[in-house]
Amino acid sequence: MKLIHRLELLGGAAITALIGTPAFAQETPAGTSIANQASVTYSVGGTPQTSTSNTATFLVDKKVNLAVAEVGGAATRVAIGSTDQVTTFTVTNLTNSVQDFRLVPGQQTVSIPLLGTDDFNVNNMRVFVDSNGNGTYDAGVDTATFIDELAPDATVTVFIVANIPNTQGIHTAIVSLDAIVAAGGGAGTLGADLVATSLLTPDSPNTVDIVFADGANVLDLPRDGQLFAFDAYTIDTAAVTISKTSRVVSDPYNLLVNPKAIPGATVEYCITVTNAGPGIATGVSMSDAVPANTTYVSNSLTVGGLGVGGQCVLNGTIEDDDTTGPDESDPYGGSFDGTTVRATFGSVLPLIPLTASFRVVLN
Known part of the structure; x- marks a missing residue:
C-alpha cells in the first residue's frame, strides 16, 4: 500500500501540510507538435545573405497524473440490513490529455486510524459515476461504471454503492476506490489501461511517450498510473x-x-x-x-x-x-x-x- 494512500485517511488538511496542494495540469497537451527553425545572416562580398535551418519538430509526451479523494471527511453511517448505501469520492485528471479512468471498488481487512476497526464486508458493492454532476447518487440515472473522456484538470464524482449485512454486532466496513488511468479518445468505450514507456527506450521526437508522474514526491513513490482513496461504512443502530x-x-x-x-x-x-x-x-x-x-x-x-x-x-x-x-x-x-x-x-x-x-x- 502506498504511503500516500495511508496519509489520505488523515484528510485533505493533513496531506496538504505534508506534500502541498497538487498542481492542476494546465500544461501543453500531449501530442502537440513543437516546431522550431534557426536562421543565420552573413555577407559575401558586401552582399547580405541569409540561411535557414531545417525545421526541428518533436511531439509533447504524455505526463500521466491523477488525484483521488474521499468526500465528506467522515464515515457513512448506516443501519444493518440497509441497501444501496453510498460513499462518495472524487477523481481529478491531472494528465495533459483527455483520459478514461477504470474504477475498481475494494474492501479492506485492515484497521485504519480515524475510520475504525474493519469487522465486516458489505454486499453487492458497485461503482458509478455522477452523470449529471449534482454530487448525489441517483439510482437509475448514474449508471456509468467508468469515467469516459475526462478533460485535463476536470474533476468528476464517483459513488461506491453497497448493501449492509443484516448481522448483529457489526460495526465498520472500510472500502476503497482505485482509479486507474486508461486511454482516452473513444467516447463511450473504456480504453485500455495506460502502460508507461520503458525507461530503456530513448525519447523519439515523432512518438508520444507515456510517463507516469503520480509518484512525483517522496510520499508516493510507486509510479503506476493509479491511486486509492478510502472511506468506511459505520453502523449507526x-x-x-x-x-x-x-x-x-x-x-x-x-x-x-x-x-x-x-x-x-x-x-x-x-x-x-x-x-x-x-x-x-x-x-x-x-x-x-x-x-x-x-x-x-x-x-x-x-x-x-x-x-x-x-x-x-x-x-x-x-x-x-x-x-x-x-x-x-x-x-x-x-x-x-x-x-x-x-x-x-x-x-x-x-x-x-x-x-x-x-x-x-x-x-
Whole structure:
C-alpha cells in the first residue's frame, strides 16, 4: 500500500501540510507538435545573405497524473440490513490529455486510524459515476461504471454503492476506490489501461511517450498510473434496553431502618434505559403505568440520572409532573396524568445509562 494512500485517511488538511496542494495540469497537451527553425545572416562580398535551418519538430509526451479523494471527511453511517448505501469520492485528471479512468471498488481487512476497526464486508458493492454532476447518487440515472473522456484538470464524482449485512454486532466496513488511468479518445468505450514507456527506450521526437508522474514526491513513490482513496461504512443502530427495580424507602413503623413493604410504606421505582450502541439512540421516551394498590407521590419523578446495575445511583432533574403545561426549563418533559408516568430522555449515548425514578405509597 502506498504511503500516500495511508496519509489520505488523515484528510485533505493533513496531506496538504505534508506534500502541498497538487498542481492542476494546465500544461501543453500531449501530442502537440513543437516546431522550431534557426536562421543565420552573413555577407559575401558586401552582399547580405541569409540561411535557414531545417525545421526541428518533436511531439509533447504524455505526463500521466491523477488525484483521488474521499468526500465528506467522515464515515457513512448506516443501519444493518440497509441497501444501496453510498460513499462518495472524487477523481481529478491531472494528465495533459483527455483520459478514461477504470474504477475498481475494494474492501479492506485492515484497521485504519480515524475510520475504525474493519469487522465486516458489505454486499453487492458497485461503482458509478455522477452523470449529471449534482454530487448525489441517483439510482437509475448514474449508471456509468467508468469515467469516459475526462478533460485535463476536470474533476468528476464517483459513488461506491453497497448493501449492509443484516448481522448483529457489526460495526465498520472500510472500502476503497482505485482509479486507474486508461486511454482516452473513444467516447463511450473504456480504453485500455495506460502502460508507461520503458525507461530503456530513448525519447523519439515523432512518438508520444507515456510517463507516469503520480509518484512525483517522496510520499508516493510507486509510479503506476493509479491511486486509492478510502472511506468506511459505520453502523449507526442502537440497541436500547430498559430495566426496572424497586426498593422500599420507608414504612410507618420502621421508618428508614430496614423498612418493609407494608401498607403505608413508600416504594421507589428506578427505570434504567441503556444503549449498547454503537450509534446514539434519539427520541427516547418512557411510559410507566402506576401499579394497582399504590398511589403516586406527587412531584417525586426525576429524569436524566445515571444508573449502575439497574439502580439509580445519581438522581436526575426533579420533574414538575403536573399536566397543566410544559415547564420551559425542563429538558425531559416528565409528567403524570393520573395513571401513567411519562418522561422523554431525548438522546441516549452508548454505554451511558440514563434513569427515571418515582415513588408510590402502598395502599
